[in-house]
Structure formats: structure tokens, C-alpha cells
Amino acid sequence: MTGIQFIERDGEAEFAVVPIEIWRRVAPLLEDMEDEALFHQAKAADDGARVPAAVLDAELAGVHPIRAWREYRGLTQDALSDAACISKPYLSQIEGGKRDGTAKVLSAISKALNVRVDLLIRD
Structure with missing residues (x-):
């Protein structure tokens, strides 16, 4: 059992409450995903100009x-x-x-x- 609790609204799961041990393992993965998204966003906006x-x-x-x-x-x-x-x-x-x-x-x-x-x- 993971100990995850779900909070529902109108019969649909809307939030998940996770134990801190799980959060500590997941948080760095989320940060990596955010960093990767920012990298791709910057790469897409790149005009190719570089000043050394x-x-x-x-x-x-x-x-x-x-x-x-x-x-x-x-x-x-x-x-x-x-x-x-x-x-x-x-x-x-x-x-x-x-x-x-x-x-x-x-x-x-x-x-x-x-x-x-x-x-x-x-x-």
C-alpha cells in the first residue's frame, strides 16, 4: 500500500495526497522535467545569434x-x-x-x- 489519499470532487479524483517519502523521491524528477521544458522553450526561441x-x-x-x-x-x-x-x-x-x-x-x-x-x- 502506498498510502496515497485521493480527494474527489463530483465523484472524480481531483487531488492526490502522498506520503512525504514518496514526495521526496518524486520532487527531483519533477524539477528535472521542468528544467527540460525550459531548455526546449529556450531552444525553440533561439535566433541563432551568439556573442562570445x-x-x-x-x-x-x-x-x-x-x-x-x-x-x-x-x-x-x-x-x-x-x-x-x-x-x-x-x-x-x-x-x-x-x-x-x-x-x-x-x-x-x-x-x-x-x-x-x-x-x-x-x-
Whole structure:
């Protein structure tokens, strides 16, 4: 006998009262199920965008997002400027905050870095 008591309403079982020993064995299973449900919910809402800690740390330290991503990807200014078909001085000025890149240039840089454009724009 499990010692479970049922509480009925209108002739139908509505609640179950279980001994504490059973509850202690079941509670961790319920927590695991809740964790799994939250994981699946987060996975379903995932837009695929990830900002690595190294990039975030660099940006929080004041580094321009383009430079942070470039360094994270292991690219030199020469390599990125070649891949984006812009001059190295122009890239340097953007990274240094002296110039804003045009939409076309930012798009080219984002493609070269394989990063969404909005992640390259400084707030």
C-alpha cells in the first residue's frame, strides 16, 4: 500500500495526497522535467545569434565591435579590409571611432566576419 489519499470532487479524483517519502523521491524528477521544458522553450526561441564572452568583454572594455569581432576571428586589419573590399585606413578609422561606415561597408564587413550587421554597430 502506498498510502496515497485521493480527494474527489463530483465523484472524480481531483487531488492526490502522498506520503512525504514518496514526495521526496518524486520532487527531483519533477524539477528535472521542468528544467527540460525550459531548455526546449529556450531552444525553440533561439535566433541563432551568439556573442562570445571574449567579444562581449572587449566591447565592455570600450573596443569597437568590429575590432572585437575581427580579433575574435583571428583576422588582421589587412585581411579584413581585403575581405570586405575596403581600404585598411578606412577600416582603421571605423574601428577607431573616427568614421562611421556606410550601410554598404558595414554589410561587407559583416559578411567577411560572418556576423549580423546589427552586432557591429556601436550604441
